[in-house]
Amino acid sequence: MSAAEGQSKEIILRTRGVGKTFGKFVALNNISAEFSRGAITSIIGPNGAGKSTYFNLLCGAFPPTKGSVEFEGKDVTGLPQHRFAHMGIAKSFQITSVFPQLTTRENIRVGLQALVSRYDIWRPRARLTELVERADELLALVGLWESRERAAKTLAHGEQRALEIGMALASQPRLLLLDEPTAGMSPEETRTMMDLIVKLAKERTVILVEHKMKLVLGISDRILVLHHGELLAEGTPQEVRQNEAVKRVYLGQREH
Amino acid sequence: MAGLSFDLIALQLFAGLALGAIYVLFAIGLSLIFGMLTVVNFAHGAFYMVGAYVGLYLISIGGNFWICLVAVPILIGLFGLAVERVLIRPLYGRGIDYPLLLTFGLSYVMVECVRIAFGKTGYPFDTPEVLQGAVNIGVGYFPLYRLFVIGATAVVLLALWLFLEKTSFGLIIRAGARDPQIVRVLGVDVSRVWLIVFGIGTAIAGFAGLLAAPLQGVIPEMGGTILAEAFVVTVVGGMGSIGGAVLAGLLVGVVVSMTSLFAPEMAKVSIFALMAIVLIVRPQGFFGRAGLMS
């Protein structure tokens, strides 16, 4: 069933038997999966399932110990992180990661600039006006226009998360990876964030790592369930919800 | 090349080990403090120098070398405790550069105070009488005092090893060097552990200064040179690793000693070349964990 779907849709990202060990600890074991272009795919699992490790392999934060990662048909295993960004893969961090002392606008502008100018030491950057305009558009998109001149460190938690997504979008990614984008958010902030994710997914592929299964059932096209570093199940939200193994290890627990 | 016999090379090797022993003592203190407190002690050379001067002073008021061997590390260690408590503790949590900068300033103060008390020029430091002369070690005659330096270093290392491996306090230090969080979770008063580790590290530096004094005499600037060389030892051995400091310290001593035999003018440069090679081949050092510094 998944094979039939895989053929009908274009594959943007694929992992073949990837594994990751830290010393003797096996964090992730032999995961093969395909991600369709244009879809929202969620990776879920209880704490310690290997979600974050898998996420980090997908975005190139570190290379797998085994197996390979393919983006748009090219083998990208082991390339440095900044090359992933150039190819069109962007990520947000699980722990908020912005440039704290720069203004909100400058945060996004720096993100945009990476595609245009990385080593120009002479032209004034104020002249790159198109970057400022695009930054302002993105600020409006993620709802931070009002806070554009404030230092990023003074933003509220939810705003910083939104800023991060804005920075991730700055590199005009075809693939957007989000690591627990609603972690630590209030219910209201969470709802705003989920709406934003759905909006963003209209124009690009989104892969989402999430701890809370309930959040992603409604918006995902496809769900991968990890458990103890292994791929426990995958399928549509409907299939995953009915999967016996998933019920046992995941739904049986009380959700936090 | 008749001069370069096997015996001569073997003797030079031993001389290198004696020199390396001083590096080892200096560098384990540095590594211990860094591994635990993530403080690079730029005043470590100054503690080393003050150790030598305190020895000089104690002998001048009627003490002897054996008393110094006990009294110097205790006095320098106490001084180290005071420095950690008063100057370094306020800086925890303010970024890794600040304690480094502070200890750098402190080294200026310590060096100048010694200049005020003892003058700018150096003094010779007599080798204790029973350790004068040379003994036959099978490949030729070797200065007895250098043999003593190697032995004393071995004793300190053994004591430190027993302390770290066999006492509950040592266990805390080893756990803390691995992951400071663990110590906090265990409910141990971290600031007290840090205080004591700084005291131990500086006490060993003072002891090293005293041991080095009869080999090279004492001058106020003696700490600056060895500090740069000890950084080489730390980089080669791996930051925060005591085993690495021991191995790299001996290696650096032997490299200096061997190059001074074959190409004396390159002796000082050789250890930096060694560091360059290690940086290219294995930037985290022999025993350093990759990514520790990130």
Place this chain on the structure above:
Amino acid sequence: MTDATESIKEPRTATVSWYEFATRHRASIVAAVILVFPLVMPFTALAVNILIYGLYALGFNLVFGYLGLLSFGHAALFGTGAYLCGIAIVHFGWPWYAAIAAGVAGGLLMALLIGVLAIRTRGIYFAMVTMALSQCVYYLFYQAVDLTGGENGLRGINVRTIDLFGLRIDFINPMIRYYVIAAFVIAAFFVMSRILASPFGAVIEAVRENETRARASGYDVTKTRLLTFVLSGGFCGLAGALQALHLSIVPIEILHYETSGLVVMIALLGGMGTFFGPMIGAAVFLVLENVVSVWTVHWQLIVGAIFIACVLFFPAGIWGTLIARSRR
């Protein structure tokens, strides 16, 4: 929420305007101050020293303040600039401008060599490795007696007159010497201002602020650091070359690790990561040294104590503290 931001912003814009003005015209302000400076300074020699060490600290501050890496090996960049300038004049008879170019090139090249090795390490390692490598440079120049004069220093850098477009300028006259050196220093400040305002200037600060984020945004952190370190080497090399012309000799102590420590002190005292900090730091530091030396030979004790107090109580330095006060 808009109300809240407005109320935070309102009082700020009023008091900070002078600061924004100062930032916009930062290089011109430095130029103006440098031009009138000798009129208020009693000794021109001290004024020249302040210029040269201010420039040295400016280059250092690019790495320390803007990039966020603490280097303890900048003496090697400053010293190489001085030696190459001196060697070009003494051994090869190059004209003064070519010798200055040689000094800048020396600073750039030495920064590249040290940078390639030191950038491989991270965090606190950087201070140790740069210090060790600069110590190595010290020994190398010390050994190369034929070129450098070894322990005695490189002597005989005699530039009496400077030919400029047919004009013959008397370089012995202290006031003229000041303004010739000032011309280079002012030019360097304009270049630095330009670099900081460039796209790359933004990348430097981004890497300092958050290395991981910068990498995820698509910046090569290692290359950014190396290029910044090399640029810093150019400024320090120029400072060294001017120092060689000013002193007529290059003492071997210029490569000593205290010369590295000196610039750390100046930058921290003035305010790291600020444009005016290095020059202010150099002025305060050197004037203080002059004053204190009148009544005690133990200047090192005072400077160490001041530095400890700075680290403990004023880590933002003179200019940094002023900015922070004005924003409150």
